[in-house]
Amino acid sequence: MRIVGLTGGISSGKSTVSNLFKSRGIPVVDADIVARNVVRKGTGGWKKIKKEFGDAILLESGELDRARLGQIVFSDPEKRQLLNRLSEPGSMSKDKTTPPAFDFVAAFQTLLQSNQQIVQGQNELMHRLELAEGRLLSLEQLSKTGERHRPQDRATGSETQGVPRYHKLDFPTFDGKEDPLSWINRCEQFFRGQRTVEEEKVWLAAYHLTGIAQQWYFQLERDVGLLPWVRFKELCHLRFGPPVRTNPLGELMHLRQTDSVEEYQERFGALICRADSVTPTQQMHIFTAGLSEPLRTDVELHKPSDLQHAMSLARAFERRYRTTPVASNLPKPPEVLAILASSESGPEQRSLRRLNPIEMAERRQKGFLLAPHISTGILWEVIKLWLKGCKVIILDIPLLFETKMNLWTHPVIVVWVDPETQIQRLMARDGISEEQARNRIEAQMPLDLKREKADLVIDNSGSLEETKVKFDQVLARVNSPLSLKERTFSRDGVLSILLSVVVGIVVIKKNVS
Numbered sequence: 001m002r003i004v005g006l007t008g009g010i011s012s013g014k015s016t017v018s019n020l021f022k023s024r025g026i027p028v029v030d031a032d033i034v035a036r037n038v039v040r041k042g043t044g045g046w047k048k049i050k051k052e053f054g055d056a057i058l059l060e061s062g063e064l065d066r067a068r069l070g071q072i073v074f075s076d077p078e079k080r081q082l083l084n085r086l087s088e089p090g091s092m093s094k095d096k097t098t099p100p101a102f103d104f105v106a107a108f109q110t111l112l113q114s115n116q117q118i119v120q121g122q123n124e125l126m127h128r129l130e131l132a133e134g135r136l137l138s139l140e141q142l143s144k145t146g147e148r149h150r151p152q153d154r155a156t157g158s159e160t161q162g163v164p165r166y167h168k169l170d171f172p173t174f175d176g177k178e179d180p181l182s183w184i185n186r187c188e189q190f191f192r193g194q195r196t197v198e199e200e201k202v203w204l205a206a207y208h209l210t211g212i213a214q215q216w217y218f219q220l221e222r223d224v225g226l227l228p229w230v231r232f233k234e235l236c237h238l239r240f241g242p243p244v245r246t247n248p249l250g251e252l253m254h255l256r257q258t259d260s261v262e263e264y265q266e267r268f269g270a271l272i273c274r275a276d277s278v279t280p281t282q283q284m285h286i287f288t289a290g291l292s293e294p295l296r297t298d299v300e301l302h303k304p305s306d307l308q309h310a311m312s313l314a315r316a317f318e319r320r321y322r323t324t325p326v327a328s329n330l331p332k333p334p335e336v337l338a339i340l341a342s343s344e345s346g347p348e349q350r351s352l353r354r355l356n357p358i359e360m361a362e363r364r365q366k367g368f369l370l371a372p373h374i375s376t377g378i379l380w381e382v383i384k385l386w387l388k389g390c391k392v393i394i395l396d397i398p399l400l401f402e403t404k405m406n407l408w409t410h411p412v413i414v415v416w417v418d419p420e421t422q423i424q425r426l427m428a429r430d431g432i433s434e435e436q437a438r439n440r441i442e443a444q445m446p447l448d449l450k451r452e453k454a455d456l457v458i459d460n461s462g463s464l465e466e467t468k469v470k471f472d473q474v475l476a477r478v479n480s481p482l483s484l485k486e487r488t489f490s491r492d493g494v495l496s497i498l499l500s501v502v503v504g505i506v507v508i509k510k511n512v513s
């Protein structure tokens, strides 16, 4: 069975798209509906919410006043976290009316991890066999020729002394948690140093992927087969790199120091790598222009010779301001005040730095723990559809990524909409103010980040007719023939495996007797 994930931002058009799926006969499990059922009057979830938020969030009928609760939790992050936490296993355990829910998400994730470990183990075994083979080959060559022969290293194409050369070097690993730019640069250094042949590059790099990056490549190879190194790099940048930059030079020109020099240097460095046409002198000028005052003037007065010089001057002046308050009658600009404040307020404050969008999203999503009973509810819906023999189903889960439920699903479709349209539609649909709409949007992982993580994207910024055209393209992918794994895990696949096992046992028993 193929379990397709459907997600997006609030009011981006998930229900609109899921209705299109339903109209084409594909069943949809709607997490919002499941979530509503687990807080119906009298349920364990309802009691817990009532206890924490009081009777003010109940209607006269005793049912939850969802609009009221929505107002509270979407305007107060702490209250929202409280609501999300209400669903954690510990928080429900004292509630005798609700049977403790089995955490299927955790169980499923453990299963996935074991699978990954097996694949990793297999890769490692293959790698060791290759190394052993390389050694045997070279020993054979030595014994045959009696001289120090240098066989071609299988993996790198380089000349080695007996053992493949890459065995001695540390090939960098990549876990998908940061921009892959520097990892890819290091891989290329390795390839150059080892004169690795083209067809071995992806194999070597992929072998050194771990965590979600390894999982990404596993799926990629399964879906599109082996790739050339150039394509692998492109896809790796698209998947793990910062949002696609159509105008890196423009972004560079607008970059400003808002925190420490070190943090500004990091952002500058990430952008400069992608802006190819900037000369070294221009780099130095652009960097200096983006510094906050008075650092900018100080650095300019020292006429730095190049970018490295400008960076080191900026750090030196920043250090001086940290230790000696600015000796000037001019009002201190907020950036410098922030720097000074951070130096005055204890070590833990000083180590604070601006989080990048991914870190911010990760921090935000820490609060999201999809209720075990919501996930159990979703799982039951999936089981029912599986028992019916459905081949393809859609899981419409607004917080799919935040709750890591995307591990269950493939492909993941993100319904994207441009920010302005999203706000307008949300205000119109729910009759709320712009501020309330923004609060709701900010309660979730940024939609652009979700789009980055998607396998398929439906841009719903235009008319419904335009969305339907895009939907049809996505539908073709969703309805493509099932892979072997998907067929195996379908009801019919499992039944035929069971049948083969039973027949096998009967035949063996007969033969034995």
Ligand SMILES: CC(C)(COP(=O)(O)OP(=O)(O)OC[C@H]1O[C@@H](n2cnc3c(N)ncnc32)[C@H](O)[C@@H]1O)[C@@H](O)C(=O)NCCC(=O)NCCS
Residues within 6 Å of the ligand: 009, 010, 011, 031, 032, 035, 039, 066, 067, 069, 070, 073, 080, 083, 084, 370, 397, 398, 399, 400, 443, 444
């Ligand atoms: C806060 C509540 C009462 C508001 O109810 P309301 O009927 O106004 O909205 P509804 O449930 O239809 O949700 C609308 C959208 O809000 C967003 N949303 C819902 N809960 C959350 C949340 N905890 N954090 C961020 N966004 C959320 C989703 O995009 C959802 O599609 C309700 O959303 C709720 O109980 N949420 C907690 C349960 C949950 O996490 N649901 C999401 C399932 S994945």
Ligand SMILES: Nc1ncnc2c1ncn2[C@@H]1O[C@H](COP(=O)(O)OP(=O)(O)OP(=O)(O)O)[C@@H](O)[C@H]1O
Residues within 6 Å of the ligand: 008, 009, 010, 011, 012, 013, 014, 015, 016, 017, 032, 398, 425, 426, 429, 460, 461, 462, 463, 464, 465, 467
């Ligand atoms: N292409 C479109 N053109 C015009 N209006 C649209 C379009 N797509 C959706 N809408 C409207 O935008 C609003 C939000 O759409 P929808 O309810 O499908 O979003 P959603 O992602 O399911 O929202 P939620 O996260 O709250 O569940 C609805 O009022 C819907 O009618």
